[in-house]
Amino acid sequence: MTAAPAHRIKGGVQSPVRHESAIGHVTGSALYLDDVPTVPGTLEAALVLSPHAHARIASVDFARALAAPGVRAAIAAGDIPGRNDIAPILKGEPALADGVAEYVGHPVAAIAADTLDQARAAAKRVEIAYEVLPPVLTIEEALERGLLVAPEQKIERGDVGPALDAAPLRLAGEARCGGQDHFYLEGQIALAVPGEERDMQVFSSTQHPTEVQHGVAHLLGLPFNAVTVDVRRMGGAFGGKESQATIIAGIAALLAWKTRRPVKLRLARDDDMQATGKRHPFLIRYEVGFDPEGRIQALDMLYAANAGNVADLSPAVIARALCHADNCYFLPNVRLRGLACKTNTVSNTAFRGFGGPQGMFGIEAVIDAVARHLRLPLETVRQRNFYGIGRNDTTPYGMKVEDNIIERVMAELDGAVDLARWRSEIDAFNRANPVVKKGLATMPVKFGISFNLTTLNQAGALVHVYTDGSVHLNHGGTEMGQGLFVKIAQVVAEAFQIDVEHVRVSATSTGKVPNTSATAASSGTDMNGMAALDAAGRIKARMAEVAAAHFGVPAGEIVFADNRVFAGNKSLAFAELAEMCWRRRVSLSSTGYYRTPKIHWDGQAGKGRPFYYFVYGAAACEVAIDTLTGEMRTLRAELVQDCGRSINPAIDLGQTEGAFVQGLGWLTTEELWWDRAGRLGTHGPSTYKIPGSRDVPPVFNVRLLPDAPNREDTVFRSKAIGEPPLMLAIAVWLAARDAVASLGDHRLAPKLDAPMTPERILAAVDDMKARSA
């Protein structure tokens, strides 16, 4: 019917287009906020942090600080013109500590000075009188005292008490996983520039420009339309620049407001690590009832998170943890309770996976215990508990798992690596080696996509076609390295059938696309891609009308392909048509909008369909431990990752590898250490160890699951990728447990929590040796 050529455009969907800033990255010309030249007169700021975990702030005296050279302003909570509240979910979370300091590192005051050194020096001269109060530092203490930052959450099905009693076998246990600093390479930073009248322009390294806009507006007592927030790129974020960026931007804006000058606040790494939140550590307790085959009949679990001093995003993190406490398993009778414990530590926050990793860590501890108790392979017990297809397919929160492909994913993995053979190699090695022991384990993952809170699942985009055929694209998502910009550009290129180089994505701005959600929950491409597709579709329809009139055919016969627009065998270049539209006074600009369908969530009841779909994956990992020192190496990792029909396999591969290694860090070297006074001892890379290149398994193979289009109607049937692979690293924890268990002939469950520092591994080894002697 049409003569549209089979020729593909360059950089459409499914092609491995490079990150749009790759050349800028390698030449150093990609600009991060601190690289952008500021106007003369711009001030630099520094924070004054509480040295106490819990203290009443009796007085703040700025006299000595203000007298220091170059100092232009000093502020504390009392100097806030609007409302000192930047809480993302609940209320009452101050940007600057008000009356009490609730953790070591709590920002109490801030200074603006001509230079950064002057600001930091003056910050040390602020005299604050504290009345020290006793702190609560651990989850256990908070549990004992019933200290929570938010109400308990519960997901329940069946009657767990009687079901536990009725189960033939029963085990109870406990597992712990540590927190994790985001360690984005670019620290928190914001630049606030006061404009005319009451306007405030904020450049922020944030995943959530809208929340920064709201936070700044609240602090300054302004309507939202007076505040514009821009972000071009972040040097990494991982959840750490979702709510936390608002603190930094808010304080910069307060100082800018006070001085009427642009103010930049860039945190030193130590301040960043002490003042801003991290992944939640969890204490998990369980009681499980099961049959002799390993089928779980009843499970009662408590997920207690260290939320830190305020709620921040903790309620949502806990909801996600509970919604992932099933991982891939059908739990007929189950009670999942989640507690956000209040402690005098930094308020923990979003971090890639957002509770999902901790939720799965808990259930995998249960499965591991059941398997060891029955002396069955982990894989066998798992397989007996997997969600079925058409039966046993409802989650504890009442959502039917309609897209279950976990058995296929596990089969792909097994097919690729031959687990049985691998296992026998490990056993042979262990028989021959007295000091070094190897372990092997797999890990299946099912991760729900969408924000639990239904409202957040909406996005906007703005597309302009210029008369030369080039396209300007803007959307609510932010670029933090995850390749969102290039993916959305591909989507728009595909829609218009033009080469991706003609699509330019510009900095995210609250002035262009309003009321956005955070770029989080892996949802960036899903939502913004659909919104951009909507915008492009609207423009395309108008262009098609013009083309139809031009060629004298019905609009339905117009085909966009290969940078041209066809009507049968006649065609126009895309740019020519754009020019023609303009001449005929047809708008070439449109907004686009998307709301995720099908989803709903009742947090109170712990029921609903919170997720549009699930992403699956599986991993097998081999580790070796030194039983004399507890040192460990991850030797091999084999991954299978579902990403639907990938929009960009190169980006998705990078996300998978990066997330896995980040998960590896969480479970191994990344230990957060506080002293008895609540001071974080690991507040820089000298003490806090994220993985380096040598820590990546020397054999590391990632397979993107082929031929697996999303069952749901997502953007080009792709799936979200940002978070799910992180949880594949739980295989490393299980493999280390396997290595420890080998010392007791695999009969006993090892006592090994995360992070698995040499110290924890050696303790587990010694314990295993003692118990099995």
Add this chain to the structure above:
Amino acid sequence: MAALRFLLNGQRVVEDSASPTMTVLDYLRGVRRLTGAKEGCAEGDCGACTIAVAWPHGGARYRAVNSCLMLLPQIDGAAVLTVEGLAAPDGALHPVQQALVETDGTQCGFCTPGFVMAMLAFRQGGETADDAAIHDALAGNLCRCTGYRPIVDACKRAAAAPDPLAARAAEDLARLSDVPPGIGYTRHGRSFYAPRSIDDLHQLLRQNPEAPLLGGGTDLGLLASKERRGPPVVISTQSVPELKRILRGPDVQTFGGAVTYAEALPCLDSDFPSFAALVRRIGSRQIRNLGTLAGNIATASPIGDTLPCLIALGASVVLRSAEGTRRLEVESFITGYRKTDLRPGEFIDAIEIPRLGNGQRFVAYKLSKRFDQDISAVIAAFRLELDRGRLAEFRAAFGGMAATPRRASALEAALTGRMWRRESLVDVDALVARDFQPIDDVRATAAYRLRAAANLVRRLQLETGAGPAPAGLDAL
């Protein structure tokens, strides 16, 4: 120095006004507006600030260093390359840049300029690009996004292409040969001295009794970088040729008081491979290109990695002042927590390490949370000699176990003379506990330190006793 003179990306720079305690990173970003190098930590651990420097005394090649730790005058007379200076004039990327693009080795890109420079320095070294060498070369650079696989691949890919900058260091240094070496740079009431001879050094020390010596600045530089307060006067040892001497005598190896780890390594490799392997785990290449043995000794940290090794080896420091020279065993030179017997006007002229006698062996171990670029929880160093299956001589020194690195006297006394087999080690936990009362801190608990220290003696026995040594992790 009337002014600082150096080459920056091939351009001559005469710097006449910047403060001598400004860091090179702040200078590049703030004064030169070269914002490719980033600040990720300001403590030498993330590598985002990595640049490459060629020094006249350093062989004609560019080496990676952390610009966040360096004081600006440390590049006086040197040639500096930053990420902005790698692409050809026509914009063609350098092979290391091109390779990173092709392997999708960048995500957020914030770490990338640092990796590019570390990779360039690696390329300039002309080593074989195998995994072990690559990890060694990249240990000073952190990436939080990619998981490193594509970056490691890029190193391999770049190794296959010729380095267009191969001759660049020699050319750049030749262009600097007419630059008169300065010995002092004073601005804003602060001074940096780079004496050219021992006599000048004596004199400067006399005139500035409070001024610290600066070796590589990997300890001292933190003051300027993190604390934002560089000392008002510093005296660098790096331009005193005598302090750069490395002598391999029949009985002792001598390392001058300004010899860097990188410079010492080839010599250590030949006589003390286990010591050399441990030195390769000190910081990163960036750190080892700057940091000196003398600096490690003078810092006298309980977790200074070389100290237990030097103590177990019976090494001495040669201390020199205008009044004369004295020799002290490293063991007696360290007098307390971060305290030494260094007297005013004195400096470490050299470190002397006795070479191993026939039948003597030396083995050192380092335990840390991460293999590379991590500070030790425990360091153990042993020198031993076996005589018909018996421990005839046994020196054991530990770091991370007390306020100073020191010998384990109860352990040494008890084990010396024993048959060297597993069964002889039943009381080693108790012996170690008699020697040390370590503390809990960020790196480990006291309990772990004690247990692991005892187990390192067990590991030593397995590796040096009769019978085949069981495979260790490093063999995997």
